[in-house]
Amino acid sequence: MSISLAIDTSTSRTSVAIIDQGALLWHGYRDGATSHGSAVPALVAAGLKVQPLIGQVVIGMGPGPFTGLRVGIAFARTFAMARTIPVIGVCSLDAIAALVQEKNDFIVATDARRKEIYWAKYQGGLRIEGPSVDRPAVVVAKGFPLFGEGAVKYSIAQSDEEQFPDLIALVTLGENLEMRVDGPLYIRHPDAVPTRERAR
Amino acid sequence: MRIEPLVLGIETSCDETAIGIVETALKRSKLSLKDIVAVAVTAGPGLVGALLVGVASASGLALGLGKPLYGVNHLAAHVSVDLLTHEMPVEPTIALLVSGGHSSLLQIDDITSSVIKLGESMDDAAGEAFDKIARVMGLGFPGGPAIDREAQAGNPRAIDFPRGLTQAKDWATRPFDFSFSGLKTAVARYLEATPDYVRPDVAASFQEAIVDVLLLKAVAAARSTGIDSLLIAGGVAANSRLRLAAQKRCDEARIRLRIPPPALCTDNGAMVAALGSLMLSAGRAGSRLDLEADSSLPVTTVSLP
Numbered sequence: 001m002s003i004s005l006a007i008d009t010s011t012s013r014t015s016v017a018i019i020d021q022g023a024l025l026w027h028g029y030r031d032g033a034t035s036h037g038s039a040v041p042a043l044v045a046a047g048l049k050v051q052p053l054i055g056q057v058v059i060g061m062g063p064g065p066f067t068g069l070r071v072g073i074a075f076a077r078t079f080a081m082a083r084t085i086p087v088i089g090v091c092s093l094d095a096i097a098a099l100v101q102e103k104n105d106f107i108v109a110t111d112a113r114r115k116e117i118y119w120a121k122y123q124g125g126l127r128i129e130g131p132s133v134d135r136p137a138v139v140v141a142k143g144f145p146l147f148g149e150g151a152v153k154y155s156i157a158q159s160d161e162e163q164f165p166d167l168i169a170l171v172t173l174g175e176n177l178e179m180r181v182d183g184p185l186y187i188r189h190p191d192a193v194p195t196r197e198r199a200r
Numbered sequence: 201m202r203i204e205p206l207v208l209g210i211e212t213s214c215d216e217t218a219i220g221i222v223e224t225a226l227k228r229s230k231l232s233l234k235d236i237v238a239v240a241v242t243a244g245p246g247l248v249g250a251l252l253v254g255v256a257s258a259s260g261l262a263l264g265l266g267k268p269l270y271g272v273n274h275l276a277a278h279v280s281v282d283l284l285t286h287e288m289p290v291e292p293t294i295a296l297l298v299s300g301g302h303s304s305l306l307q308i309d310d311i312t313s314s315v316i317k318l319g320e321s322m323d324d325a326a327g328e329a330f331d332k333i334a335r336v337m338g339l340g341f342p343g344g345p346a347i348d349r350e351a352q353a354g355n356p357r358a359i360d361f362p363r364g365l366t367q368a369k370d371w372a373t374r375p376f377d378f379s380f381s382g383l384k385t386a387v388a389r390y391l392e393a394t395p396d397y398v399r400p401d402v403a404a405s406f407q408e409a410i411v412d413v414l415l416l417k418a419v420a421a422a423r424s425t426g427i428d429s430l431l432i433a434g435g436v437a438a439n440s441r442l443r444l445a446a447q448k449r450c451d452e453a454r455i456r457l458r459i460p461p462p463a464l465c466t467d468n469g470a471m472v473a474a475l476g477s478l479m480l481s482a483g484r485a486g487s488r489l490d491l492e493a494d495s496s497l498p499v500t501t502v503s504l505p
């Protein structure tokens with residue numbers, strides 16, 4: 001396993017880490033829902049000062065707000081292209097779920113803005129439903145404990161820990177071919193189209 | 201297109217294609233990323249989402265390659281593209297930048313550091329006026345080429361459409377600004393009032409009104425600044441009537457005229473690369489890797505620090 005540059009821009013926190021054999025060599029983050037564009041290169045440049053030799057890039061593919069997500073993925077792809085190294089995508093919600101200490105089924109939610117949350121349901125560490133986007137009340141009605149930034153924002157969280165994707169988990173998940181995601185998970189449904197919750 | 205020093209230019213609107221653009225550019229030029237000495241990218245003005253993704257793509261490349269990054273002004277890049285086809289330096293020059301998004305008259309003393317705005321459109325950009333009139337005449341999109349084609353068979357003096365901001369008081373107060381909304385209204389009224397209008401004549405007369413006012417002001421700008429060089433850039437610079445009339449009027453006024461080939465007039469990566477290359481040659485410092493794209497970057501800011 002080579003040294004990984006891990007990046008996630010799916011939440012209001014831009015996180016970057018350099019990880020070797022599951023160990024964190026360097027980690028940095030910057031908070032701000034509109035600062036991904038300048039945060040990613042600044043953080044990566046700082047990380048490269050600690051370890052310039054990168055073997056692969058692991059990128060959180062979301063779901064997440066459109067522009068922030070695209071900024072992270074665009075950077076990851078061109079950086080990998082420049083270095084002729086592989087780039088691996090992982091569902092960002094999975095990297096939050098990996099740290100959740102909960103025996104029963106639970107839901108991880110991040111902020112989708114416009115009064116909605118991105119969410120996915122987990123059972124025994126595996127994603128069994130989602131990712132989807134819905135109003136918080138719809139997700140609460142499912143009756144499972146909630147974790148993640150989206151749940152904390154709407155005060156429906158079980159705990160205010162594990163808000164953001166964990167980059168060690170992101171890299172570990174990326175080693176599993178079945179957990180990989182090829183492209184960005186936008187999943188936002190068009191505003192004008194009546195959604196499932198309205199039909200319900 | 202090979203320019204020295206070799207700079208990769210990114211003028212992009214979405215990340216899904218950024219990699220494709222870079223790969224295509226390298227394949228066409230038979231070069232590899234190792235040959236690149238710097239990366240240049242549009243930092244503004246433009247749509248904020250598109251700019252952010254373009255800048256992220258460029259900074260990923262620059263950081264990955266360990267090469268400098270130049271975040272440059274889209275409008276200055278339009279002007280720089282002329283250097284791909286002309287060896288001589290352009291400065292100092294007056295630049296008339298006309299496209300669907302902008303209509304500006306600029307004074308350029310040094311394209312890498314000193315761009316002064318003399319005037320701009322108060323309402324529609326010139327290209328926008330072409331698009332809107334083409335639509336009411338049922339000529340399709342984009343309007344510029346459609347009107348250009350239709351006008352070939354028309355008489356440019358058939359109808360006397362108004363020339364915006366060319367009254368004596370306008371020359372006194374805003375000599376180098378443009379306004380095309382009055383012209384647009386006049387054409388629409390004419391079409392309404394004249395059911396059996398001759399379409400080629402309307403197209404030619406409308407086009408003539410735009411070309412006339414653009415060149416009147418461009419030549420006046422050259423005269424008033426004492427600069428005997430005019431460079432026309434942007435998508436509307438591909439217009440055949442503008443190219444012809446500009447040559448005639450510049451010859452009469454003893455102004456050297458430069459217009460890039462039509463293919464280089466519209467938005468393209470080469471123009472961004474050209475400006476990056478000039479910045480590098482002039483010894484200008486690169487931008488910070490975490491530069492902030494600016495959707496309303498003023499034309500006077502050639503590149504970001």
Ligand SMILES: [Zn+2]
Pocket residue numbers: 274278299301434466467
């Ligand atoms: Zn343009």
